[in-house]
Amino acid sequence: GTFITKRYSPEKAKSLMKFVAFPSAVVASSLNCYVVRSPEIDTGVPLVDGDGNGVLPNETSNIAAERGVISTTMSRAVLQAPVYFLPPVVMSALPPLRNAIARNPMLSVPITTYLVLVCFGIGLPASVAIFPQMGEIKVDEAEEKYQNLLDKNGKPHSVLYYNKGL
Template sequence: MDPNLLLWKPRGQSFVHRFQTWLSLLDPSLLLSSDAEILKAREALPAAGQQLDEKVPPAEILSLSSVHADSGAVLPFVFRPPAYFPVLGPLVVGGFLPHPTVGSTLVFQSMLQIYSASFSFANRNSSAEQKASLKQLLLIAGSAFNTAVGGALPHIFIIRLGVSSPTLQTFCRSFLPVPLQAALAALNVFIVRSEETETGIRVFDSEGNPVGFSKAAAEKAVRETAQSRAVLFGTTAAAPHLVAALLYRTRLLQRRPLLAGPCHYISTALVLGLMVPLSFSLFPQLGSITRGKLEAELRAEAAGEEFYFHRGL
């Protein structure tokens, strides 16, 4: 089992502990570390069975935030967890706000969905393969295109169909994006990581020994990641509209309606900043699956009642 997964095993069982750990791992200052410093930190990780400190040491934080838990390679700079919010924030703010033309909407949605798909691919479970196949690259491109068009649908309805009814405009701008963005975020993960469910991912016994590849574990890993991404984007799309509805009742915005735009930008960024560690913490990075849910061939060869796998991100 990879050293990063060994670190997650005792620390990732409770939501609160996972959330505290992710707050440390998402620190943007970690991006200032060089590849040499990251590899040095990885070499300093405690060996299997060694007692871990209650507080996560800097070397462990650097390894968990920058090294892929299957290949052991340093993650590309923009696809490391500490870079997720700094890169995603402007894309979400730009992609979720109304635009004057369909073209500008598609541009922002395309950048948002391309980054989301690429991040999911870079942080996937790659235990069954190490290099990107042509099929996976086509899946990323197709996923980004389809979800970008889907994300632009509310603005397409308003601009191309000439929706003039205030009720329909409010529905398209405030209500439709919430389930739509949540569904598209989940779909993005399912498409990009579909190959995992076809090949299976490596599972380990309680001692950290590999016991084989399981499609059932892969389906659970992809499903949990898709759910966490749906919560992230759905909540981020919903909260700013709720905040705006409350602020519009205040005298400040009634007297200065031009402040509505900046308030929407700020509330979107704040909600996204809170939801990133929350969504990452919903499920353990070291996922588990019971013996009864494994394939028959694995049950016949492996001992134990609970098995573990790298969920991906």
């Protein structure tokens, strides 16, 4: 914000500032998620077969962990869209609501807050659902230790699964 207000005229800065919040929230939310979850990449996550049975006890996959962290980070970026874009759409689409706020400006903050909370409540499950809870990794894309494992029928695994986390 400071860069914009110092570099542009007040009128231009005001119009540009409307577009700063969304990308800032996307970056902050995504970066926060990645920083908090990145230790999982070093420790790895266990891989399981299609029945949920661990395939290598006490072993983990760093590759699967990285995929889980990245997919969770991307879902956090997507979460910002309904929170930032739906409240203004709802406000403009409902003239009675818009008129009530025009008559009593003190209603603006509580109504906007309520709409943001509702949109967050809708957006969170939707953004988490973008990626399945159990991620899938082809055996040939996992670490070498997983490459030649056999399933309960003696056939090689082609796909293994991991919990991506929330």
